Amino acid sequence: MRRKLSIMLSLATVASVSAQSSEKEIIRIATDNTDLVLEVGPNKRVYQTYLGPRLLHESDLQNLSWSQHAASDGSVSTRGWEVYSTSGNEDFFEPALGITHTDGNMTTYLYYVDSSQENVPGGVHTRINLKDDKYPVNVTLNYVAYNKENVIMTWTEISHQEKNNITMSQYASAMLYFNKPEYWLTEFSSDWAKEAQMSSQQLQFGKKVIDTKLGSRAAMHTHPFFEIGLNGPVKEHSGEVLMGTLGWTGNFRFTFEVDNVGNLRVIPGINPYASNYELKANEIFTTPEFIFTLSYDGAGQGSRNLHEWARKYGLKDGEQDRLTLLNNWENTAFDFNQEILAELMKEAKHLGVDMFLLDDGWFGNKYPRKDDHAGLGDWDVTHNKLPGGIAALVESAKEADVKFGIWIEPEMVNPKSELYEQHPDWVIEQPNRDTYYYRNQLVLDLSNPKVQDYVFNVVDNILTENPEVAYFKWDCNSPITNIYSPYAKDKQGQLYIDHVRGIYNVLKRIKEKYPDVPMMLCSGGGARCDYEALKYFTEFWCSDNTDPVERVYIQWGFSQFFPAKAMAAHVTSWNKNTSIKFRTDVAAMCKLGFDIGLKELSTDELAYCQQAVTNWKRLQPTVMDGDQYRLVSPYESNHAAVEYVDKSKNQAILFAYDLAPRFQEKLNAIKLQGLDPNKEYLVKEINLMPGTKSQFGQNDKVFTGDYLMKVGLDVFTWHHNTSTVIEINAR
């Protein structure tokens, strides 16, 4: 029996070791490379005993001890790493769960009931049931371990059978502990046009909190992901790093606390700010999913783990191709009509992209959307601007032989709209205070099911009347301002949460009815970028900042957590001082699109773009679905380089950028990664401006993968703001 069990453990990645008389009760949550080990302590509470590289010998699981991390002050018997620590227990540091029970008691103790494991696509789902012995409160911890991708997804369900509501002040998704010499946090701060800016700091005693209170445009100032270097600052190609992200499109909070003995706890979850949650008896509160990976080879490997997981399990249509497009926002803004759009559709075809995407400004009649002061909420085509309606636009797109996509911002309303006049009670707004506006708009109250229906109908009506609409760009430009819901009445504490749940209800209905319509998630740039939203969206808009220099940094940041196919990048006129080639090559590292008037381009520039589109489509399988290697960081040099390698190692694409090199600074060769050392590869520069010759000295030469990885290619130059794209094919 024991032999069978150990075989199962080594083969099946996860197994629950049932208690034998002399043995501890252990729950092992494992991927191919990582073990998360929990133990039911003698007091029947559950403790984390290990999180790190996978242990080779099952027998060692018994050597781990729940109390090994306890303080040496005599409290060993009572303080371990409780897996989901609760308020009022003997731990004294930040808990995961805080409950005020019906009788006013603010303590909760959770004891082990049972656990189970089942296979799910890609991994094993472990459920651990816990309950309080004094109050009828139940907690289920969930972990899905994705073996091959080395990703673990965890979330928690909380319920009770007390007579009245209990009040939850903390309800984290999970808790993880580390005992390492040093902890270095990399955070991703943000703002409009400044998304995913990476900075790092050492975590010392006490708490560091990253959170947002913005409600709807929730990730505007910080994104829902982080990295922790375990031993030293996060490095790209070496070192142990935890990379975690929360699937929640609303207020989130990450708490990192280093305690009195130098252990770190990481607590991800919904931000409970202004959100004391009244949980009804038998209602199940399900936290957002926290998705994490541990890499032992730096952030690069961690990103590849997450990219692979996302394409297979996280992202809508993660294994399908993406559409190239021409958008009109940067080109026309609100200033267009039917004829102009019909012309742009022809331009889209001429450029070679798959689709034309109509942006903001096509709707509203009583209050036409001619700028951002009016019209949001009234989703009827502006008749005197577009007399033929969406149908005529779809028709023009057909004539031009491109698909047609359309922009919406259905969660919002301008006070200057018929919707606001008719349903002022559908809006989040204070009843007794002056209203303040963000971009002249207010947020609809998605906690109200009637509002959910209305928002669903925005998409449903467009698609019912125009089934050939092929794509939506779903925008969200305002945070929740003037927080108050007429619908929630005396349950205002749930609004931030119920609002997000309302959005998911709508998105679920859309996905069920229109499973094949791709959608771009946009929030005034990249203020929505989480894996719960990305169950419904095929990609997100990284930033309105399309200056290619800035974009190198922004895309570098987002690429830590998202595969290239989830990241929309457009060629625009931002930073016209840079060449169209540079702008296009930066966008071509992600899901390529254009948002520029072709008339702005010279004949050569247009020919260049056409060629770049053709190349991108040809190379899409490698760039979108291959392994990404971030080779040279713009944060650490005056250059940047990113490489994509297809799974068979037969093709690689190298994107190299000279940003702002110093005069005659030392130029280093770019050492490639992920190739087959024994294959021979032909190295060829592509995406050349018409009439120019490659300046790349090793162009058209053949090298072994070994050479390319050990010696590398001399691609960088002393020019400013230039790019080189190299296609590398096995012979």
Ligand code: DGJ
């Ligand atoms: C903000 C988005 O980020 C832009 O791309 C554009 O769609 C505008 N909103 C339209 O209002």
